[in-house]
Amino acid sequence: MENKELTKVDLIFEKIDNTEVLKKAFNMTQAGIIQDMLDSGLKGRGGAGFPTGLKWKYTAAENSPDKYVVCNADEGEPGTFKDREILDRVSNKVHGGMVIAGKAIGAKKGIVYLRGEYRYLLPKLMPELEAFHKLIKEIGFDFEIEYKMGSGAYICGEESALFESIEGRRGEPRNKPPYPTVSGVYGKPTSINNVETLVTAMMIINHGPQKFISYGTKDSRGSKVFSVSGDTPTPGIFELELGMTVLQFVDEFGDGDTKAVQVGGASGFCVPRKKFAETIIGFEGVPTGGSMKLFNSSRSMYNVLHNYLDFFAEESCGQCTPCRVGCQQLLKGVEKVKKGEAKSTYLNELTKLADTMKIAAKCGLGQSVGNAFKSIVGNFREEIIY
Amino acid sequence: MYQVGNLVRELSDKHGRVRESLMPILQGIVQKHNYLTDEAMVEVARELDISAAEVYGTASFYTFLETNVKGKYVIRVCKTITCSMKGKSDIIQTLEDILKIRVGETTTDRQFSLVETNCIGWCHKAPAILINEMPYTELTPEKVSAIIKDYMQK
Structure with missing residues (x-):
């Protein structure tokens, strides 16, 4: 690549x-x-x-x-x-x-x-x-x-x-x-x-x-404007050439203690530190409308996931069942696991639900809830459980 | 409660009595009176010749088209992740202390309402709030108290 x-x-x-x-x-x-x-x-x-x-x-x-x-x-x-x-x-x-x-x-x-x-x-x-x-x-x-x-x-x-x-x-x-x-x-x-x-x-x-x-890569031509926020000494708007890795991005904008970057907002993907070097920001890796949120090791990824799911549960238009019910159940589900009311294996059931939403939801909102859910649960499972 | 007949007629004249004018008309009422009364929505339905259920159905879909009593100044505190990480709770606490209301409530003098809202697009200057249309960013408890006290003087 x-x-x-x-x-x-x-x-x-x-x-x-x-x-x-x-x-x-x-x-x-x-x-x-x-x-x-x-x-x-x-x-x-x-x-x-x-x-x-x-x-x-x-x-x-x-x-x-x-x-x-x-x-x-x-x-x-x-x-x-x-x-x-x-x-x-x-x-x-x-x-x-x-x-x-x-x-x-x-x-x-x-x-x-x-x-x-x-x-x-x-x-x-x-x-x-x-x-x-x-x-x-x-x-x-x-x-x-x-x-x-x-x-x-x-x-x-x-x-x-x-x-x-x-x-x-x-x-x-x-x-x-x-x-x-x-x-x-x-x-x-x-x-x-x-x-x-x-x-x-x-x-x-x-x-x-x-x-x-002349800018960018084969799959991601040109440059684009990034919105940088979270744990960074330099939050703001930056126009960057496409095709950099998350690691290069973190070297420029991180605070030295970045543990994860959420690329593409609540509907995007969470990239953990161990995948920074191999992940390209763009259509060949993780696509983004520009949202780049950095989280350092003081942040609880459970709180991040909970915040996103709460967001989706509120913003789902409620028209189609997979999204309306799915968003609420994912939110309730992670709360249950966190409180110990459900076993950690319940996360596997929730992951299946996220997959179903990807296939069955009517629009991009419901289809993309699983992106954040699966990438955060997949990479920070222990933070969701304990 | 407020009398809305003239305003609805003015707004209907301005935007036209067609379905696509519904949003601008409702937005116009909210800009002036901060929320939609049942009477206002019935009046709009009458002007546009559509059912009141259609008006309520549309209004209730949109967070900013409030159908419950709201104060003159609606304070919307962003609760999405960056604002939440950067001290949203302190801002809420400060506002609750000054206004002596909880999130979701309106002061008895109908001057202020306090609500939480989803991302308002100021993550790089978190925490942020909107007071009616105006954004206020990079807030601290001191800063937000000063801002509210200014509004109290208005």
Whole structure:
């Protein structure tokens, strides 16, 4: 496997001439923009990692007069705060990415779905958006962006739940297919992209795909923004080249006593110290939407797991049984084992339940609860029992 | 209790009487009155010509669309892992002492409500809270007391 050194990169927040990039995009063809995305190998930065070029290609292929670009700014994964920072510092690039996506797929409308927790950003974002609308009109784009607010529901970061919420309903995920590229918000073909993905797309148009490919590995092209928190002397936002190992990451950000890193938030994977050197952060190893939480040896991994399960039990939308009941039973189960009310072998039963949820849950929330559960129980079993 | 008829009409005029306006309308009411009364939800249902059950069903799904009485300032303390590791309990303790209420309660003068919430996206500056829309970060018991005392003066 390829492995890169830990390298800091400055592309997401770098100062660029937005007008020039947008003019360049305006003069490109639909197919040209999509080809650049395909060539770059960009995968979605929200966590799931679907190739952006393909998403745009599929949406572009749909024959509909009404299409939408939706920016997923419902950043709720515990440990992720990069999208807030990106919107706060370079909202024009987010809006710019939406216009470029709109040109690529043939959409005239964009919607930013911003989580309710970030409502305080609106007084700054609205004037920026107004100036942006003026700018793109001068260039010649026919595109308009509006903001829709969330109201405190983690599940609304799931794309189809997000559409339901925009449409004024409970944020309950839909059955797939049809996929959003065919039937998304208001039943129209929709390209839904993460905040950072849209900024990266704008950067790829600016520099060309070759520069992007020069960063990262075969499976994980480019750089991405990491949200670093927990037991670290330097918490914050860092844009890093993809392809480093957890060990390299810990050497840079750890406090010298790191025993585990939770990569990808509550729905991600726990990497214990003994696996730091062999685990690559990226799609060939542990994928992440950017959440990196470090735990040192003073932390109880039972508390970490309990906190995550409590989170999922509350945030499960309750629509499908495997997730609704599964989250509650996993939570109750680890409590029982901890209190000695159930034997330690009960953890094996709970692991089977986590596996069932992965197969049977309707959406990514229920399917990924097992990631944290199995990686924490698997690596820190004694901490869960005693 | 509050009278909500005019506000619901204003919000319906602004956002339009269609289903996709339901969230912005409910959010608008909560911004002004901090929670949704049964009367408010019935009024919204009437304006949008949908059933009150649809309105309640939607509102009750979202944590920030409160359907129980809430104070003028809703204090949401993040309880997710990093904030929990970095002193969330001390912040709660301090708030409970100052406000003389427990988590989940509202002060008798209806000024403050104290609740816990899931990750609000400030893990690098934990512990963090929201007071209505405003985030406050890197809190200590001293810092949070000063902030609440400021709000008490308002």
